[in-house]
Amino acid sequence: MRDWKDFEWVVWSIEARDPLQLAGVNPDLDERTEETMTKLAASLGCVYEHCVDTDSYPDGTPYYAWWVRLPAAEHDRLDASGLPQVLAPMRQYLATQVPDGLAWESAPDREYTVDHAAGAAMRAAYDDLIAPFERALMPLRRDGADALGPRAKVWKWEEDLLVGTFDLWLCNDPLRPHTWLVVTVGLWAELQLFDEEPAARLGHFGFTPHHPLLFLPRPPGPATFTARITSGSFPGTSSSRAKATDALGTAHQWTANDPDNLAARVRNDLELLWPHLTGPDQS
Template sequence: MDDGEDADLARLGWIVWTIEVRDPEQRAAPDIGARTEQAMTEMAGSLGCVFSHCVDDDSYDLTPEGTYYSWSVRVPRGEHLRRNEHGVPIAVAALWDYLRTKLPKGLDDWHVRPDRDLSLRDAAADVLREAYPDLLRPMEVAMLGLRRDGAQNLDPRAECWSGIGATMAGSYALWVATDPGATTPCWLVLHVGMVPPAGFWSSSAGQRMSRFSPDRSDPVLILPRPPAPLWMATIETGAFTTNAEARLTDPHTVGARHEWTSPDAEQLAHRVSRDLQALFPRLAAP
């Protein structure tokens, strides 16, 4: 591991570590990510860490590794610095030991390391989120008790898509429940932020964000904060698409997009909470 790079990461409050194994012969059973998710979440929490996600790649596409599986865990700085004799954080080593019990013998091409890019993006996302407590806190409070199907166990997520320094742009998502009208399992996800200011998508931050973020029609978070923003929240059913070609392919597909705006964050949160319970009555059930 590069000492200079590790020193840079050690300044962050949280560092993302990845535990990856290569499986070119596809020996592991399908859905290894889904089958280890709950245990990894619980074990990471007990160790003071946060399990983020698993990349469960069962394909032979353009990835040079071939088939591989990669688990990402957010590790607090103190645990990041507390290493075993192999230079791996003790908490991460414990998670690695668990994963080895769940995979077939003979899979020994493991790569355990800090992910510099994910760590810096996570740190930037934390900065974005902390810059908008007046918007995000009322929304999170308003949604307490409404989230269902395990969504209540998923932390709302800010993502920084452009910039790491003083100028940043990103998004914020809050998982609500599974979509009752979807033909395949998917989540109803509430996106919260501001209506993009005029000229944002043609700016350097906007152009970079549009290359990586899911949808230009969703609200954004921006630093420095623009004056007097118009707050915005959106949610879509799983079948909704703005893609005209996709609609022509399946003209019977039914979907919907719901959108709210207000200059007052408290009023926005109240209206979103009220309307979601009317749109999806099971969210209102005790």
């Protein structure tokens, strides 16, 4: 396992445990703290990730937790208590949002740290595919999709092989309440019988044939790229990819051998399918 110093960014959790249930029901704590935490973390050179405000431990103890991504330099700048100095202002702000008497604890989160590092490596390996889509589609985003941001996410880990996706939130689905239109881009993966290439194990990975996928290491040789737009209940970038049963109603897919050409085709068709994407953002 890699040491913390090997990571460019380290994700930390700031947790408040409430064994006496002093805070009562606090389901809006996430929304109430998101804007301030986002700005505060950014001012300190960090990145706010997300919050959990409605969970509890197996013994029934409620807890509230916020995750913040720290650059390696800040991870090593510790205060007298042995914690990164930049956590103190965030912890002080969060303490004003809940009653006194909660038990506070901060710790690095290895799972989220590794997850972010893997996603960053995936994003870098496929920059020639992803960058054209970001340039073409990010100006079209509506309904707060810009706050979610694009995501390179590794979903499956095997020895010497990572499998993931790149997703870009576009807008709310006009025909399905509480759902997003999400564009996923990757390699066109053909399922070949008795083939030992990564695409042959799509079922094992939990993906269907032709789903846009990214592999690390990147398969050698010429590639066919694909983009797919689906409608699903993706509440945020930390949530799981939509399941097949959750992606009913909208499914469009394009393929090409050139990423720039593919991105241009997708943008052109999206503007025809959803004309409101080219108008003023009303969110």
